[in-house]
Amino acid sequence: MKVLLIGSGGREHALALAISESKHCSSLYCAPGNVGIESCSELVDIEVEDIENIVKFAKDKVIDLVVIGPEVPLVLGLADKLQEAGIDVFGPSKLAARLEGSKGFTKDLCKKYNIPTAAYGRFTDIKQAKAFIEKQNVPIVIKADGLAAGKGVIIAEDINSAIVAAEDMLSGNSFGKAGAEIIVEEFMEGAELSYFALTDGKTILPFMSAQDHKRVGEGDTGLNTGGMGAYSPAYMMTPELEKKILTRIIEPTVSAMQKEGCPFTGVLYAGLILVDGEPKLIEYNARFGDPECQPLMMRLQSDMLEILYATAQGRLDEIRDLVKWSDDPAMCVVMAAKGYPESYKKNTLINGLERTADIQDLVIFHAGTAKNESGQLVNIGGRVLGVTAKGENLLEAKNKVYRAIDIIDWPDGFCRRDIGWQALTKSRTS
Ligand code: AMP
Ligand code: GLY
Numbered sequence: 001m002k003v004l005l006i007g008s009g010g011r012e013h014a015l016a017l018a019i020s021e022s023k024h025c026s027s028l029y030c031a032p033g034n035v036g037i038e039s040c041s042e043l044v045d046i047e048v049e050d051i052e053n054i055v056k057f058a059k060d061k062v063i064d065l066v067v068i069g070p071e072v073p074l075v076l077g078l079a080d081k082l083q084e085a086g087i088d089v090f091g092p093s094k095l096a097a098r099l100e101g102s103k104g105f106t107k108d109l110c111k112k113y114n115i116p117t118a119a120y121g122r123f124t125d126i127k128q129a130k131a132f133i134e135k136q137n138v139p140i141v142i143k144a145d146g147l148a149a150g151k152g153v154i155i156a157e158d159i160n161s162a163i164v165a166a167e168d169m170l171s172g173n174s175f176g177k178a179g180a181e182i183i184v185e186e187f188m189e190g191a192e193l194s195y196f197a198l199t200d201g202k203t204i205l206p207f208m209s210a211q212d213h214k215r216v217g218e219g220d221t222g223l224n225t226g227g228m229g230a231y232s233p234a235y236m237m238t239p240e241l242e243k244k245i246l247t248r249i250i251e252p253t254v255s256a257m258q259k260e261g262c263p264f265t266g267v268l269y270a271g272l273i274l275v276d277g278e279p280k281l282i283e284y285n286a287r288f289g290d291p292e293c294q295p296l297m298m299r300l301q302s303d304m305l306e307i308l309y310a311t312a313q314g315r316l317d318e319i320r321d322l323v324k325w326s327d328d329p330a331m332c333v334v335m336a337a338k339g340y341p342e343s344y345k346k347n348t349l350i351n352g353l354e355r356t357a358d359i360q361d362l363v364i365f366h367a368g369t370a371k372n373e374s375g376q377l378v379n380i381g382g383r384v385l386g387v388t389a390k391g392e393n394l395l396e397a398k399n400k401v402y403r404a405i406d407i408i409d410w411p412d413g414f415c416r417r418d419i420g421w422q423a424l425t426k427s428r429t430s
Pocket of ligand 2: 227
């Protein structure tokens with residue numbers, strides 16, 4: 001099979017490696033990719049938003065399957081355009097991607113189909129938003145409706161700051177068009193986890209849980225980021241909890257999307273919170289998590305390309321019961337440029353990756369990397385490396401990851417040293 005992967009992050013490096021290892025893969029292209037992805041695919045110089053040229057490339061090369069990594073091309077309708085051209089695609093249509101692209105759409109869907117989530121209101125008018133906010137308890141959550149690169153959520157501790165946040169969003173100051181509509185939402189208190197499920201619109205393939213670490217600072221403090229580290233499975237996952245997530249949240253969503261005439265295909269990434277032990281939906285994403293995808297790919301023991309292709313072709317029922325996972329947990333720790341998620345230096349030198357080669361079951365996934373004119377590895381983004389390892393238990397995985405991080409020589413980089421803290425304080429070896 002000829003495969004084209006869209007994206008350039010650590011998530012895409014993990015997907016690229018898994019696809020390239022498939023016995024069915026004859027060629028793998030990645031647009032635009034990164035230095036790490038180049039080691040297992042041919043890079044194509046097309047940006048992820050350039051729908052027209054992606055479709056043209058896929059047609060010219062007679063690509064069998066396009067795998068879309070990030071949300072932006074999904075929301076722009078890349079999957080629809082590829083399907084119109086007769087090309088199989090892993091990733092939802094533009095209408096189905098509203099599950100990520102419009103928080104209001106998702107909230108209304110949850111309400112209509114009784115999917116547990118926070119109480120909310122949708123507003124485009126500041127006067128109405130203000131009147132609603134004034135009647136709520138604090139803390140209260142204000143969200144931009146559209147895509148805001150993970151930054152469109154404000155948890156306000158008092159009514160005044162909630163109104164200021166609503167004003168900022170609705171005036172277009174903080175998130176441009178993405179904030180033209182806002183959601184005002186009840187604050188939910190509890191432990192969070194990420195849950196993944198593949199679906200072809202009918203059949204569901206549970207695809208494991210993970211624990212992300214969104215805050216930049218140790219002890220989950222400081223600014224929100226795209227994710228500073230993740231491990232799989234999530235520490236609170238049990239067969240009972242998984243059953244609740246599937247029957248109360250994932251299955252009703254898949255059938256609701258079918259009933260609404262926009263069946264969802266691809267990966268549903270549910271951001272969940274346990275309120276008094278019961279799972280509630282915070283939000284959906286229509287793609288794999290980054291960095292959650294990295295530990296998932298380390299644990300998967302089946303052929304990822306077969307799984308992606310069956311999902312794209314509506315044949316998940318054929319392979320659902322054949323997919324195998326390692327029971328061993330895996331952990332990814334993100335090395336970011338000092339200053340991230342605010343401003344940071346680019347083109348700083350990174351050395352020593354090759355000195356980690358003897359650590360078993362360890363992969364260093366690349367995100368914001370490039371080669372400078374002298375061919376040296378440098379950073380061009382904020383999140384730069386995803387150091388990922390599998391171990392007999394989480395502590396072993398963690399020790400391998402930090403051993404590698406201590407070998408890597410990047411004076412301008414940093415990472416959180418406490419990834420996995422919730423699981424590892426609960427039990428030293430779980
Ligand atoms: P999101 O971008 O929707 O995942 O939100 C980012 C983060 O904000 C989540 O991971 C939660 O920690 C927090 N959050 C969002 N909505 C709520 C809510 N209704 N109650 C409590 N925390 C929330
Ligand atoms: N790790 C969070 C995300 O991918 O949105």
